[in-house]
Each structure stands twice: as structure tokens, then as C-alpha cells.
Amino acid sequence: xxxxxFWYELKLMGKxxxxxxILVMVGFAAIAALLHYLKVDPSRTLSAALEMIxxxxxGVVISAVTxxxxxxxxxxxxxxxxxxxxxxxxAIILGWTAIVTLLSSVIIAILNLGFIPRxxxxxxxxxxxxxxxxxxxxxxxxxxAAGLVLGLLTRSRAASAALLxxxxxxxxxxxxxxxxxxxxxxxxxFPTTLxxxxxxxxxxxxxxxxxxxxxxxxxxxxxxxxxxxxxxxxERLLKGSSEE
Numbered sequence: 001x002x003x004x005x006f007w008y009e010l011k012l013m014g015k016x017x018x019x020x021x022i023l024v025m026v027g028f029a030a031i032a033a034l035l036h037y038l039k040v041d042p043s044r045t046l047s048a049a050l051e052m053i054x055x056x057x058x059g060v061v062i063s064a065v066t067x068x069x070x071x072x073x074x075x076x077x078x079x080x081x082x083x084x085x086x087x088x089x090x091a092i093i094l095g096w097t098a099i100v101t102l103l104s105s106v107i108i109a110i111l112n113l114g115f116i117p118r119x120x121x122x123x124x125x126x127x128x129x130x131x132x133x134x135x136x137x138x139x140x141x142x143x144x145a146a147g148l149v150l151g152l153l154t155r156s157r158a159a160s161a162a163l164l165x166x167x168x169x170x171x172x173x174x175x176x177x178x179x180x181x182x183x184x185x186x187x188x189x190f191p192t193t194l195x196x197x198x199x200x201x202x203x204x205x206x207x208x209x210x211x212x213x214x215x216x217x218x219x220x221x222x223x224x225x226x227x228x229x230x231x232x233x234x235e236r237l238l239k240g241s242s243e244e
Contacts, residue, residue, distance in 0.1 A: 058143060149227045
């Protein structure tokens with residue numbers, strides 16, 4: 001029963017769910033191979049794929065899945081609660097992306113291409129690898145939660161995707177401001193890729209990095225209940241559907 005429901009939801013959401021993370025990593029693997037051929041270290045590029053690109057793409061997919069549902073009126077009339085259906089879809093997307101990202105991280109570690117913050121404590125294996133997974137886990141959860149909330153607030157695939165991409169661009173353009181401002185640290189999403197080679201945080205980078213990863217993880221977890229509450233408002237969902 002569970003497996004039938006799982007495959008049904010996966011088929012309903014389409015190939016964008018299964019193919020997006022795979023295509024992203026295949027594309028970046030090709031770029032990394034080219035950089036290696038050119039004798040350029042590809043580790044930072046691979047870090048960007050895990051920390052910056054996959055979370056963004058997953059957030060866009062989440063916002064597209066939750067912003068519009070052609071059968072929303074029917075969904076709200078059946079005994080199974082609609083918010084449970086959406087959360088199940090979110091869990092499937094998040095779980096699949098996490099599996100692809102984790103496997104990619106393992107391959108990157110085996111090839112000794114991992115990109116970790118400077119001043120990392122001299123831990124014994126596999127602790128550095130496990131802690132290093134916070135590089136993408138925190139950002140992925142944040143973008144998944146933000147995609148859910150923005151998709152439900154805007155009820156527009158284009159608008160929610162534009163907002164998510166806008167956040168991504170602002171973080172890159174104003175990375176120095178995010179890096180030195182304590183009040184912006186909980187929403188600084190890409191410290192590993194943007195600052196791990198130095199910058200204003202190079203002296204105390206690892207302590208900053210670990211605090212940042214935990215704070216970003218916490219803010220992502222705080223966004224999820226907001227999305228849950230928005231999903232439990234049938235009037236808002238029906239209004240958004242009527243305005244499509």
C-alpha cells in the first residue's frame with residue numbers, strides 16, 4: 001500500500017522530481033572533469049553544486065509542486081487531508097534529493113575532492129565527512145521550506161521561482177555583508193563555497209561555519225510550520241486556485 005502510494009505520487013509529480021538532481025550532478029561532474037583536464041582544482045565547483053545549485057533547484061521544484069494543483073478542489077473533498085498529501089510529496093522530493101546529494105558527496109570524498117572550511121579541527125575519520133554534510137543539508141532544508149512557503153503565498157510558479165532565485169543572487173552579490181553581520185548569519189546560505197578560501201572570516205572560519213550551518217538549519221525548521229499552517233487553510237488554497 002505504501003509503495004503503491006509512493007510510486008503514484010512520484011508519477012504524478014513527473015520526471016522533474018527524479019531527473020533534476022541527477023542532471024545537476026551530471027552537469028557539474030562534466031564541468032569538474034573539464035577543470036581537471038585544464039589542471040584547475042574542481043573541488044570548489046563541486047562544493048557549489050552541493051551547496052548552491054541543488055538546494056536552489058529543489059526549492060524551485062517544491063514551489064512548483066505546491067503553488068498549483070489542477071485537482072485542488074477534488075483534493076479538498078476527499079477524506080485524506082490535502083496538507084498530508086503535500087507534505088508527503090515534499091518528503092519524497094527532499095528524500096530523493098538528499099540521497100543523490102549524499103551519494104555525490106561520497107564519490108567526491110573517495111576522489112579526495114572534498115571542499116571543507118579552513119581551520120577544521122583534526123578529527124578522525126569519518127567525523128569530518130559527517131560534519132561536512134551540513135554544507136548541503138542546512139541549505140537544502142532551508143530552500144525546501146522556503147519553496148513551500150513562497151509557493152503557497154504566491155500561488156504562482158513563476159513568482160515563487162523568481163523569489164527563490166532572487167534570494168540566491170542577493171546572497172552571492174552581498175556575501176561580504178552576510179559574512180560579517182551577526183544578524184544575517186542565520187540566513188547566510190553559502191558560507192562554504194563563498195568563504196572557505198579566505199575573506200574576512202578566515203581566522204575563525206570553522207567556528208563561524210558550524211554556528212552558521214546550525215542556525216540555517218534552525219531557520220529552515222522554523223519555516224516548515226508556517227507552510228503547514230498555510231496548507232491547512234482551504235479558503236486560501238481555493239482562492240489561489242480560482243486566480244490561476
